[in-house]
Amino acid sequence: MKKTNLKLWLPFLLSIMIVLGMVIGYKLRKDTIGPDSFIANPHNTAIGEVVRIIDKMYVKGTDKDSLEMKAINALLSQLDPFSIYISAQQLKEINDKVRGSFVGIGIGFEVIQDTVAITNVVTGSPADKAGVKIGDQFLRFNDTIQMSGPGRSDLGVVNILEKVVGKSFKVLIKRNHKEFTTTLHKAMIPIFSVDAAYMLDPKTGYVKLNQFSETTYREFMLALEKLKKAGMQQLLIDLRGNSGGVLTAATEIANEFLADQQLIVYTDGDKVGKKEYRCKRDGLYKDLKLAVLVDETTASASEVLAGALQDWDRATIIGRRTFGKGLVQDQFNLTNGGAMRLTVAKYFTPLGRNIQKPYDENTVEYQRELTKRVHSGQTVLGDTSSPTGKAYKTPKGNTVYGGGGITPDDLVAYDTTKLPPSALDLFLKGTLTRFTFLYYMHNRAPLDSLTSSNALFDYSLPKNEIWDELSEFALTDSIHMDSIQPVAKENILEKFKAFLAKDMFGPQGYFEINNHYDNIVTKGLQVINQAK
Template identity: 90%
Template sequence: MKKTNLKLWLPFLLSIMMVIGMVIGYKLRKDTIGPDSFIANPHNTAIGEVVRIIDKMYVKGTDKDSLEMKAINALLAQLDPFSVYISAQQLKEINDKVRGNYIGIGIGFEVIQDTVAITDIVKGSPAEKAGIKIGDQFLTFNDTIKMSGPNRSDLGVVNILEKVVGKKFKVLVKRQQKQFTTTLNKAMIPIFSIDAAYMLDAKTGYVKINQFSETTYREFMLALEKLKKAGMTRLMIDLRGNSGGVLTAATEIANEFLADQQLIVYTEGDKVGKTEYRCKRDGLYKDLRLTVLVDETSASASEVLAGALQDWDRATIIGRRTFGKGLVQDQFNLTNGGAMRLTVAKYFTPLGRNIQKPYDKNTAEYQRELTKRFHSGQTVLGDTSSPTGKAYKTPNGNTVYGGGGVTPDILVAYDTTKLPPSALDLFLKGTLTRFTFQYYMHNRPSLDSLTNSTALFDYPLPKDQIWEQLGQFALADSIHIDSIQSVAKENVLEKFRAFLAKDMFGPQGYFEINNHYDNIVGKGEQIMNQLK
């Protein structure tokens, strides 16, 4: 990637991430409608006829399935950005995320120097039970399937793992200079929604929710129970980067902070009517002081939760204006194993706000909206508190707006000095994460004496030496870090320490370190301390 203005690249990448993430966000329904409900014979349509004629008569060979998919995608693109076709393979991956589990062996990995290196192991997983350790390398499966070699990619490794036949398979493992063979069993592996749940200080609990799945509510309540025992009297919920998921997971969490029968959200559509989601009882934490952190990548179910708590004056929303996805999709299964997610309604917050931003022009224009926020200065310069739609009054008299995401009560602008274009490639290409893991492997004897992230935060890392080594490592990715200025350099080194904590202590370790440097978390702590 050429070095260019951050305002051009970062929002574009965020848009891609958001569209991929939000395709899983829909109103979960048990009576998902099958393909035969509306069309008895799918070929008795003009589209079906055209595809069959092309397949039979076109001057050269065609792929009928590919033509059908392109026709479907072109048709759905005329409706809205979130009515989409999902292939059978994509549907499996999406359903795994919705359920909160998948069939596998319970590892995280990076392909480093064309070899699969284990970077994370799920507790209680087959990998842990088989004695696999962080830093191990997988060389072969079942003696014949090579896991190392030129141009090996993360996706390629995932595909190999999925295609291994049977519940058991052999793996040749390299640990330091020794090799050994072990047997791994496939099992149900949880996909956790909670990345971190710990005490920021003696009173403030912090919970990071990365998605809303069928298991999120249970995870969340277990986390709050643990924090309450640790002395929590106020809570910070971090929804940044959470592009949504299952609506009921968000409404169940909202219920715990509201009173019986309070409206959480309602959906309304011409064909499906109106459905209200209300609290079923007084929430267990309806009097707990709250802050909620959001940004431009918080969407869908995240906006439902943040919007409900803001409308009822239950939480101070801090960060940057959310994405603005207020459309409801239902899933319709198709005969080829894929599915269609079709927009059938809109979300409305308790005050009647529709948080959906405009999408009248076309899907491409809609996806460029984040880029426009950066160009206009809304995200960088800090003017996202300006009205984005119709004004509404909360019970306490606060003004909130609809029609373009949830605008935070307290704005924290994006600081481009911490991530200029000269440093961006270190993150986009995965250079910093791979370097950090390699550094950990080479320095385990000293680093493994540190028992928690607090010890790592206080540990005097040799910054100059690390920077020099990173510079050499980055050259392989055609990245030159010599031009990175002091503020950005310090930010990169802070991220290095946070990534190191992730390698050593898991996702929570990352946030326990990174939150020390996070200005939105810092603002949240400041607001918490001001609340009576």
């Protein structure tokens, strides 16, 4: 009897359970913020209704996706400068950078006088294996896509490599006035985080980090191992130009210079609560003498690293006040393949400093803050002379400040005489780098006899002849160099030699030359040598 009743009631009970599950599931989905909930059904919002009506009724044709994107950007711009919409294409590029690799052939190039000239070949890459060399010219892809000369495709080299040609493609190459064809096969190409790692002197190591990705920590530790074997007793970490990236890469590096359980950083937000990042063990280099080089282009995860080392009195911070990005974003994937990055929390250093600079006015004014910093003379006269943020005391009694970037312990002011506005376009337009590469191509015989950047540093270049050639070349970019003063001229020629080293020996070559003239590196060496 009981078995018969169960058979009768079972379908009914199952129906109730299914309906109940659907109701609970809907309720959970409705109340949960997740990747599918953001404008998944735009018709349910006023924004969605407006876009739908425009798409259906507007007097002329419209791009609905473009309208939605503009509406989203307008909405997010009311929040803060870092809550942003990311298109599907932008998301791919960002993910590649975070991962520390991308699909490609492993070349660097410049388009010079309508010609695609190869300026770098990654060792072990498909281009390297196919025999591509620096100075080669890419003329044509797959017999039909013109890359150089008259009729050159206006799609752009990167766009063609990513979207037009397949995984394998033919390329017509010109080298030393001879043409030949080879086939290139795309593969994963590493995006290196360490630009340079070498000894500045017999006891001082130098590491230049350009980003924080999933591969940064491993690269960094391998670099330190190499420097330790070379006799490193103290270290300069250069974070200038490093806009951040993966937070855990920065915390893992910080751990190597701190003690077990020391707080590195914490995040806190109204909706997500507080999360602490602490050291998991004693760092392998917790007693190594340190200095960290920063400037106004040091941001986000870089500021987390610099702030943690400063708060625990583990490193002297040298340079200029950092950018001031202390906001945490979570990424929410959207149904169109793009994503939204929404600020959900703030970063705080171990002492409780929030390094986010004010953004109350609007996003445009926020982005102009760096320009204002330069024009107001802060980077020249000393933006640390009267900090406006709250003061904190470190364990050793040093005073540090919050409220707008990491304030260095030792300020190195920007020298405007070395790069006046009249010379800035040489760098902004890429004029100097293109000229340098052409000079290298025309003078390879004597230059290739130099086997290291140190040999190049000691090599006497014909400065006056180079300056005259550069002045004439710059006119093609509407740059007039007649009024450039001797101090700026000398700085430009120093940069020329550094770019020449980059063409000859790669990124590290650039820093091995440039650091001889870099006043922040010079100050770093002075400070770390005086430290106890």
